Amino acid sequence: MARDYRALDGVLLFDKPLELSSNTALQKVRHLFQADKAGHTGTLDPLATGLLPVCFGEATKFSTALLDADKTYLAKARLGQVTSTGDAEGEVIASHEVTVDEAQVRAALLHFVGEIEQLPPMHSAIKFQGKPLYEYIRKGERVAREKRRVTIHALTLVSFSGDELEFSVRCSKGTYVRTLAEDIGAHLGCGAHLIGLRRTAIAGLSLDHAVSWAALQVMSPVERDSHILPVDTLLPEYPALQLDEVQTRRLAQGQQLTVDADLPEGKLRLYGAGRFIGVGNLKGGRLSPERLSASVAKSAANADLT
CATH class of the missing domain: 2.30.130.10 (PUA domain)
Structure with a gap:
């Protein structure tokens, strides 16, 4: 028997798991809550985890407020290897010896703080002549892309060991963290690609208050509903x-x-x-x-x- 869906208004701070698209995550959460209307506030790649605010009912009207908001990520990059996609999904197309030390890495990160230019990756949803770029690259085609100006508000080294570094970045709308990782590697002279990405905050909303899919599944309906936040949670700024x-x-x-x-x-x-x-x-x-x-x-x- 089909489940009865209900009118539900509010926001769930959801911790999206790995290898689940944002839309699939949205539909799973919507079905679990039996909500008749739901949307999210901006996609996360399937290989990225972390904060994905899910909007129910009236909250979908105000979800665009977070599309333009600054976002914070915890990212991991591997130095010494350049891939075809800029992340771990692609093939390694170039390898270089890693001889940099922590001081050089910290100096490199400082170079990218502020307003910078990025060349959007071909493996992205940016549209060219009505089609997303990833559709061209799947056919083996490449198109001319224009650099975009983005702002890196904060870029902090979390850890560095051997050929792997972890950094926290707070950035403006439209920033590609995998491109940032590639550019950091290029600046260091050894290349790099992204191997992990976790969104930890959007504007004033934090992953600290998010709930995981595993936790939601074992909750009672009343417990799940207790995690629904008011609609104006989307507008903290x-x-x-x-x-x-x-x-x-x-x-x-x-x-x-x-x-x-x-x-x-x-x-x-x-x-x-x-x-x-x-x-x-x-x-x-x-x-x-x-x-x-x-x-x-x-x-x-x-x-x-x-």
Whole structure:
């Protein structure tokens, strides 16, 4: 018998396991929670593990907030070998002796902190003429790629031994960590490829509060639901603004509000009657609705503004 799916709103901080695509992980979690609607906030490669926020119901409306957010990874790279894909999935196409020491590695990492240029790998989902690059490389074709500017906010050596190094990196949207590993190896003169990747944070969300697939499977439904976080968990970096009932109705009807508050311009988390109601955009002291929860929009649809 088919299971009954339910309306469920909120966010699960999921620790994606190895060799599971982000979409497969999403569908497994959605089925386990019997949620009628679910999405995630940005893919992780099958060979990468770590933080994958899963959004249920209303949370899917606000999931794009994390697409542009900074992300933090724990990465492992092997020096001395260059592969066809930049990671352990590819064939070794060049080998070099590794003679660098820890001081040289630390100096190399410093070279990549700040705004840098990266050449996107052919084995990526970036599109060229409507098709992802990986489709071309599967056919043995290569296409011209343009370098992209990304920002490395922090790059720290965790360990170094022999031909293997582990580093932590906090980076902007669009950064390819495997390309970073390759570029570090090229800078050291011995080449490198990525052999492990774990996402540990997205904006203010941390892997420390995530739950694994193995743990979810042995929980009772009540225990699993206790790990569902509020929708506004997705917006930790947006300043908050409280609205009264009239302001909430006006905003829900598409009107702008004059806001006399010491808040930075840009996107805000909005609250009314003690609950999260959506996201607004503040500019020049005027607040415009950007995306509101369905319940607020529905309640205001037939309301008479006084």
